[in-house]
Amino acid sequence: MKKTLLSTLLLLFAITTTLGHGVTNYMHSDFLEGxxxxxxxxxxxxxxxxxxxDTREVTIEALNNRVKQEFPDLEFREAYTSRIVIKRLADNEGIRKNNPLEALKQLHADGYTHVLIQSSTIIDGVEMESICKNVEEVQSLFKDIRIGNPLLYTPQDYEDVIEVLTPGYDNDxxxxxxxxxxxDVTTAQYAMIDYMLKAKGHTNCFVGTIEGYPEYEDMLSQLKSSGLKKVVLMPFMFVAGDHAKNDIAEDWKERLEKEGYHVEVSLQGLGENPNIQNxxxxxxxxxxxxxxxxxxxxxxxxxxxGEKIKGNH
Structure with a gap:
């Protein structure tokens, strides 16, 4: 009984200590120590x-190479979540990419007992949900398996992304x-980054989405209220692929020009930015x-x- 109580108190202390650093759902635990x-x-x-x-080389491959440099002693593996992309690469170019579940099962077959997972997703949405379900399916096969957060997770992440992307912006x-x-409900994360941009004084920055909220019309309403006529369109996506080249560089650009705006398109995926990689x-x-x-x-x-954990909730 005493041992159980001690373990509980130690867990409470570990969580509370972590909370002091602004993270509420984690406790200190060395991945390699055990x-x-x-x-x-x-x-x-x-x-x-x-x-x-073109975009894969400067985004996905660039981040992969950075990870290999930062963790030279760990085995590196990769997986794609898009079944359409996986099929097209296999059918058209003979390039084989595993999906996450296949990659995890292969790691187990190869004798790996500890796995760190990091996704290049932007928000904590359906892609992250899918990864978590894959991990749940094979969790018992590994001694320790951990999933890193997407680009935007804590409020600090949003602040960091804004700090990375906005320097040099022209107020006009x-x-x-x-x-x-x-x-689904996770589209609120796009509204959050839009809100934080405005809260930090970037009133000339606007967020819209191809599928979800804020929609094009929501963004356009704010843009019209700003009185600005010069526009720079940019993908808030890890890679500048189909959506960037078709929906943004063509559809959105054309629609804005019809509204009388002078439009410039910056086709750079977020993954190209070394500070986003960081x-x-x-x-x-x-x-x-x-x-x-x-x-x-x-x-x-x-x-x-009987204690409520204190911290930032």
Whole structure:
């Protein structure tokens, strides 16, 4: 009984200590410390994927290479989530890409016991949900498997992205960040980055999405209210692929020009920016030293100690 109570109190202390650093769902836990003789560790990078070689080289491959440099002692593996991209690459170019579940099963077959997963997704949406479900399916096969957060997760992530992207912006120009978007509740994350841009004084920055909210019309309404006539369109996406080249560079550009705007298109995926790459790598490094605490685990602490964990919720 005493041992159980001590373990609970230690867990409470670990969570509370982590909370002091602004992260509420993690406790300190060294990923490599518990490895024993015969154990093997790997990193699995997961991308949506693209069939466009030009953007893949400067985004996906660039981030992959950075990860290899930062973690030279760990095995590196890669997976794509888009089944359409995987099929097209295989059918048209003979390029074979595993999906996440295939990659995880292969890691197990190859004897890997510890796996760090980092996705290049922008928001915590359906792609991250899919990855988590894949991990749940094979979790029992590994001694430790951890998933890093997408680009935007904590409020600090949003601040970091804004700080990376806005330097050098001209106050007389409107900058429109166009995300992929989603039709479920997670589309609110795009509205959050738009809100934070305005809150930090970037009133000439606007966020819209191809699929979801804010829609084109929502962005246009704000743009008209600004009175600005010069516009820079840019993808708020990891790669500048089909959506960037078709929906943004053609459809959105044409629609804005019909409204009388002078439009410039910047076809640079977020993954090309070394400082954006740094944010992903920081998320990967974070999970090498921290383990995520599930809500039921935290509730168990509340029940046993009667203490509510204090911190930023």
């Amino acid at each position: 490895m024993q003789e015969g154990d093997k560790a790997a990193i699995l990078m997961i991308h949506f994927g693209t069939t466009h070689h 120009t409107a900058y429109i960040w166009v995300g992929h978007g989603t039709y 944010i992903y790598i920081s998320h990967l490094k974070f999970i090498t030293g921290h383990r995520k605490i599930g809500i039921m685990e935290k509730k168990s602490v509340y029940e046993k100690t």
